[in-house]
Amino acid sequence: MRIRLLLGDEALAQAAIDAGIGGAFSYPGTPATEIFEYILDGPARTGEISARWSANEKVAYEEALGMSYAGRRALVSMKHVGLNVAADPFVNSALTGVNGGLVLAVADDPGMHSSQNEQDSRFFGEFAQIPVFEPSTQQETYDLTLRAFDYSEQVGLPVMIRLVTRLSHSRANVAVRPPEGAPRDAEPRPLPNPNDWTLVPVNARRRFQRLLELQKRLLEDSQTLSLNELSLAGPRGVIASGLAHNYVREALNGGGEVSLLKITHYPLPTDMIRQLVDHCEEILVAEEGYPFIERRLNGLLGVPGKAIRGKLTGDLPLMGELTPEALSHALGRPAARATTPIGDLAARPPQLCRGCPHADSFKAIVEATTSYAQPILFSDIGCYTLGVMPPYRAVHSCVDMGASIAMAHGAAQAGARPVLCTIGDSTFAHSGLTPLIGAARGNADMTVFILDNSTVAMTGAQETLTSGERLIEVLRGLGVDDDHLHVISPLASKHAENVELIKDEIEHPGLSVIIASRACIHLKRKQHETEPAAVGATS
Numbered sequence: 001m002r003i004r005l006l007l008g009d010e011a012l013a014q015a016a017i018d019a020g021i022g023g024a025f026s027y028p029g030t031p032a033t034e035i036f037e038y039i040l041d042g043p044a045r046t047g048e049i050s051a052r053w054s055a056n057e058k059v060a061y062e063e064a065l066g067m068s069y070a071g072r073r074a075l076v077s078m079k080h081v082g083l084n085v086a087a088d089p090f091v092n093s094a095l096t097g098v099n100g101g102l103v104l105a106v107a108d109d110p111g112m113h114s115s116q117n118e119q120d121s122r123f124f125g126e127f128a129q130i131p132v133f134e135p136s137t138q139q140e141t142y143d144l145t146l147r148a149f150d151y152s153e154q155v156g157l158p159v160m161i162r163l164v165t166r167l168s169h170s171r172a173n174v175a176v177r178p179p180e181g182a183p184r185d186a187e188p189r190p191l192p193n194p195n196d197w198t199l200v201p202v203n204a205r206r207r208f209q210r211l212l213e214l215q216k217r218l219l220e221d222s223q224t225l226s227l228n229e230l231s232l233a234g235p236r237g238v239i240a241s242g243l244a245h246n247y248v249r250e251a252l253n254g255g256g257e258v259s260l261l262k263i264t265h266y267p268l269p270t271d272m273i274r275q276l277v278d279h280c281e282e283i284l285v286a287e288e289g290y291p292f293i294e295r296r297l298n299g300l301l302g303v304p305g306k307a308i309r310g311k312l313t314g315d316l317p318l319m320g321e322l323t324p325e326a327l328s329h330a331l332g333r334p335a336a337r338a339t340t341p342i343g344d345l346a347a348r349p350p351q352l353c354r355g356c357p358h359a360d361s362f363k364a365i366v367e368a369t370t371s372y373a374q375p376i377l378f379s380d381i382g383c384y385t386l387g388v389m390p391p392y393r394a395v396h397s398c399v400d401m402g403a404s405i406a407m408a409h410g411a412a413q414a415g416a417r418p419v420l421c422t423i424g425d426s427t428f429a430h431s432g433l434t435p436l437i438g439a440a441r442g443n444a445d446m447t448v449f450i451l452d453n454s455t456v457a458m459t460g461a462q463e464t465l466t467s468g469e470r471l472i473e474v475l476r477g478l479g480v481d482d483d484h485l486h487v488i489s490p491l492a493s494k495h496a497e498n499v500e501l502i503k504d505e506i507e508h509p510g511l512s513v514i515i516a517s518r519a520c521i522h523l524k525r526k527q528h529e530t531e532p533a534a535v536g537a538t539s
């Protein structure tokens with residue numbers, strides 16, 4: 001065994017490499033980005049494993065599914081809201097099943113450190129009726145991911161690994177398996193029966209029947225594969241899943257005669273839960289995210305004669321992350337450790353970097369729209385969402401990737417005027433292309449700004465798919481009229497001419513698209529740092 005100091009995300013990626021994946025697929029999103037970047041910076045560099053950012057999570061999932069069909073193992077990773085985008089192929093892949101092992105890594109973000117909501121991906125696992133593994137440590141993340149690939153092939157289903165921010169983004173020593181040759185050099189598995197993967201009703205019914213029949217086995221496995229652990233002691237019980245298990249251990253600190261059921265593997269092990277409930281008078285449920293286990297345990301009417309406590313009873317917070325302190329309090333134990341406040345730091349609202357191209361775009365948009373009583377400025381997700389802050393206040397909405405264009409189209413159809421929207425180049429490739437086709441077809445009375453800074457800045461400057469000349473070609477292909485398709489340089493020196501052009505396009509009673517093209521200054525710095533030293537340079 002080798003010992004490596006790894007983030008939870010990296011432990012997952014290393015296990016996927018060691019499990020012999022043929023490819024990794026992803027679209028950036030905090031806190032999952034580092035899973036893919038670890039592979040990109042590692043075996044993808046030598047071409048051992050294929051890894052290229054996908055246009056969005058749905059595409060990433062489908063690409064992974066295609067690799068699985070072709071008989072190779074595949075990893076697909078994304079943040080929790082990415083799974084909303086990938087939900088269609090994800091749910092249907094439970095019917096097609098898999099050929100090469102397929103593991104979906106989803107990182108949830110309780111506390112919304114960098115997300116627009118804090119949904120819980122375990123619901124998606126249950127909805128699709130597939131197995132879900134939920135590790136509590138970096139070591140478990142590594143071990144469970146290795147197992148997940150084998151298990152996926154054994155049951156013929158995708159397996160979800162659910163992480164949360166604090167596990168994804170903290171480091172610990174991880175014992176990793178010694179390299180055992182290169183399993184990816186082996187022959188791929190033979191192709192599956194195409195009828196199983198062609199979900200026309202006659203096949204889909206048969207495949208759904210298979211999925212339903214598999215549920216019995218999945219339940220038995222969650223009780224017998226030893227990933228879930230039950231230890232019976234005193235009459236007070238705890239059910240703890242994933243990261244919350246660490247907080248419980250820290251709170252108990254070896255003391256307290258508590259009966260404990262650790263959940264790592266779903267579907268929930270009903271027999272183990274029954275044993276715990278029969279044994280205990282009172283049960284505290286500790287889980288990150290929604291009260292997924294607690295709600296199932298209580299059902300509609302509760303468990304007669306037993307006190308079930310958790311998020312629904314207010315013993316633990318319903319919103320945000322759990323903490324060791326919250327668990328200590330709920331367990332009636334002394335605080336696990338004193339948290340020392342850092343001091344009275346002044347609040348520092350996030351803001352665009354100095355010299356950011358988006359700042360000049362917003363300045364021009366604000367000035368061009370001041371004469372209108374009620375301009376509507378839809379926006380999207382990216383660094384430019386910070387245009388919501390003063391002095392710009394030029395963002396009136398941010399809902400989901402690509403929503404700006406579709407919402408602008410809806411508002412234009414309501415007769416509102418002027419309607420403008422701002423969207424980044426990566427968000428445009430992710431989910432802006434499709435709504436723009438409709439807006440172009442209907443020549444909707446709206447002005448779209450594509451803020452092309454040549455990168456996916458918000459998540460750490462990853463590669464973007466539609467930028468520069470390629471973006472212009474794509475826009476023409478979507479049906480945008482050349483007379484109302486413009487490229488501007490968002491620069492202080494061009495401010496006056498940019499304002500005039502924007503005013504003209506607002507007055508045009510149809511669709512206009514303005515590309516504000518200037519590279520993110522952070523990207524430029526990053527490129528400068530990674531540029532190879534000039535030939536002949538000495539150091």
Ligand SMILES: Cc1ncc(C[n+]2csc(CCOP(=O)(O)OP(=O)(O)O)c2C)c(N)n1
Binds near residue numbers: 028382456457
């Ligand atoms: C469905 C979904 N996937 C991923 C993310 C994470 N994310 C937020 S903004 C963004 C892309 C931003 O890039 P771009 O649109 O080019 O704007 P920039 O940050 O470069 O200004 C990503 C990947 C998300 N919020 N939602």
Ligand code: SF4
Binds near residue numbers: 523
């Ligand atoms: S990282 Fe780039 S795009 Fe984001 S605020 Fe800074 S300069 Fe602007």
